[in-house]
Amino acid sequence: MKKILLLQTGGTIAMQPNSDGAQINTDKWLTTLYKEMPELRQIANIDVESLFYEDSSDVNQTHWKQLAEEIYNKRSNFDGIVVLHGTDTMAYTASALSFALQNLNIPVIFTGSQVPMSNIRSDARRNLVNAVEMATHPIKEIAICFNDYLFRGNRSTKMSIGDFDAFSSPNFQPLAQIGIKIDFSKYVRRDVAEETTCSPLFDDAVHVIKVFPNLNPEMLDCINLERTKAVIFEAFGIGNIPIKGKYNLLPFVEKCRDWNCHVVINSQAPYDAVDLSQYRSGRELQKLGGLSGGEMTMEATITKTMYLLGHKLDDAGFREQFMKNISGERTEI
Secondary structure (H helix, E strand, C coil): CCEEEEEEEECHHHEEEECCEEEECHHHHHHHHHHHCCCHHHHCEEEEEEEEEECHHHCCHHHHHHHHHHHHHHHHHCCEEEEECCCCCHHHHHHHHHHHEECCCCCEEEECCCCCCCCCCCCHHHHHHHHHHHHCCCCCCEEEEECCEEEEHHHCEECCCCCCCCEECCCCCCCEEECCCEEECCCCCCCCCCCCEECCCCCCCEEEEECCCCCCHHHHHHCCCCCCCEEEEEEECCCECCCCHHHCCHHHHHHHHHCCCEEEEEECCCCCCCCCCCCHHHHHHHHCCCEECCCCCHHHHHHHHHHHHHCCCCHHHHHHHHHCCCCCCCCCC
16 A cells, blocks of 8 residues: 655644634644545555644745655655645645656645535535545656646636635646556656756746736836846736836836846736737837747736745746746746
8 A cells, every 4th residue: 555645734624613714723634634534545555744823815835845855755655645725826836846846756745625625515525535546656747636626736826715626737638547446647757857956946026917908007117127137927818018108117127127127028818828929018028038938827927926036047047947937837948
């Protein structure tokens, strides 16, 4: 029987209802787990470790580092690792770890729930059983298991607040669909030739700007470009921003360039890819050094940018690595 490590980091799955609503209860969680889900022992030999207990809204690069190092240090002792994590930022953490942990030789499966495990109608049981099952298979990458699907971690995004079908992978097919049988995709990483490395270095000197009609460029003057190392535009459609009149954003992009601040373009549309060559707006951005996020999710775009900044690459190195497919997060052009 395979040996699986279950890492608890908090989130809805570990919460208990009380008069103030659902709150994380560290004392009751393990009792609930063993009481409600004894069948996990039929799938694998499971060790449980509580790394930290956080609402995922409070998870940041400090936790990413802690989690990456724990996975790296424990990887040789287990056949797979399941990470219980809050859903709100699960895709961010999974994406960040996909960059920090290169060439993983075991499955690392994230899961959680929309409803606490202690609730009679919780989705926690199904998600956790599926995640542990997935962790016993030769899936050598970081993935999210939710509602009978397995998604590549850095291709995932949370699409629903209230549905059990909370996650999707808009531009990459699921790694597996779990039913009576488990149907695996041909894209699952099965072989790793190189040594696993752990480098959880991130730099948070990043601004994300959502473009909208009537976005006044003067409102962007508050951004300290002396300290900012990258600006990510969540642009319209294929990568367009306003380039005429009062709302022209190109002067701000020029200012970013003058301060050696990287400019990355992603899209507000979750499906398909940014292509800066299609329209004048995109071509002007390219002339000023704008980088296309391609079909990357916003979570992958942000965490990849932070990861590359954390490794203190020069301008050419950052640009080259950003456009490369590092961990399955994008299609190289």
